Amino acid sequence: MSKIGIRSVTKTFQVRDSGEPPFTALSGVDLEVREGEFLTLVGPSGCGKSTLLDLVAGLTHPTAGEILIDGAPVTGPGLDRGIVFQQYALFPWRTAQANVEFGLEAKAVPRKERAHRARDHLALVGLSGFEDRYPHELSGGMRQRVAIARSLAFDPDVLLMDEPFAALDAQTRESLQEELVRVWQHTGKTVVFITHGIDEAVYLGQRIAVMTSRPGRIKEVVEVAFDSREGDLRADPVFGEYRHHVWKLLRDEVAAAQIQERTVVTSHG
Template sequence: MSTLPKLRLEHVTKQFSVRGSDETFTALDDVSIDLAAGEFLVLVGPSGCGKSTLLDLLGGLSEPTSGRILLDGRSVSGPGLDRGIVFQQYALLPWRTARANVEFGLEAKGLSKKQGRVLADDYLDLVGLAGFGDRYPHELSGGMKQRVAIARSLAFDPEVLLMDEPFAALDAQTRESLQDELLRIWRETGKTILFITHGIDEAIYLGQRVAVLTSRPGRVKTIVDIDIDRHVEDVRSGEAFRQYRHVIWSLLHSEVERARDLELGAATAGVEHV
């Protein structure tokens, strides 16, 4: 008897109309991925492969041209509190304190002010910001702002946490620290996480599996199972980590080369028709 996946992308294709013509542009083509409950899956791909388009679809901000997205077997048909989203830019409300930013999502669930405050403080504690509830975003570092954003997304207890390159704007040391924090939070909460990144090392360090997308239109090229011991010191320098990095780099490099060849071909064809 098969277990129903927590999140299923079923032959998802997304096309856009090209302004001023009858042509369509295909951003994603026939993408199928299953995430089990509690799984941490990372999506990596070359620039322009449709990663952010996919997040918009998962968040219910747009609809697939064809195919389906299912959460617990139900079609995703719009935004909902069953999905929490963390963006690269923190998207915090500058006039609200850290605590009030976390409370923002809870207000939609109808919690009382007292309940919301207690829960917000609990989640600020979870992300390592106990005692910072009264600080405003401009009083926080970039890493602290992203912790608030994560706390806000977790506080209303979503079924799935969607993360769109959330650490890309941070310095390397802060980024690695938050990667460790995110793994700790994931283990403590058991959340299902889909994490989008363009960083190979980040994908390997965080993911139980890494789905590699092709260059445009985005398709699933392969899914790599990651088996490393993240508790050893400097795991990123270990032989297993280096091997995974080489495998994923090779998969992505061939896609970047293919995209470049297609662009050169299109440019050459344009010159010939002039």
């Protein structure tokens, strides 16, 4: 069953005060995201991955086409969608628990229930005992765990994640990838996860949507199936096969994106 329907979506931006024609970020994007699946989205820099996520979140609107959640058009932000960005976006004056409670306040959840749900979700991401810590007292990985707990606490149907682990060191990133898979399996949420990392895309995704260079389109959707997720998945030969296949799809798109960047620099030089 389709949870998110992206139908012939195009997004253009007017470049202000430049005299240049509108900038097309996405062109004719078609993608279905299944109920309860973990879909990763990869593509070269500037291909419109974050723009597409913003459209699904309702933070901006398509120039053409439509986006549906459970068959209903997306017209703006909603509590059915939680968002986790690369930057932690935590309130520095609030404790970890108070940060997680923030979304629940917007839903007018009673105070005692807010506190209970916040503690439960901090425990879910492995932060029991850190409820009273402020963001500056937490490591980068712990802050991102708080951000994930906050997005999950108000029980959205869909979790949208824009390169949430990109700023973390390799060891912390792999640890949080494992934690996120566990949380996803526990909650059954529909997850759309943007990444630049092919390994991350293969490790996390049930399917991988590969985008073209700008204007972004869906080049191919790769089904990922392992016999088991037990043990060291990255050491599985099948992991390497998926990684190689995705890189082959991306290689020409990355080269095209680099040419586009050089052209822009030259034209403005």
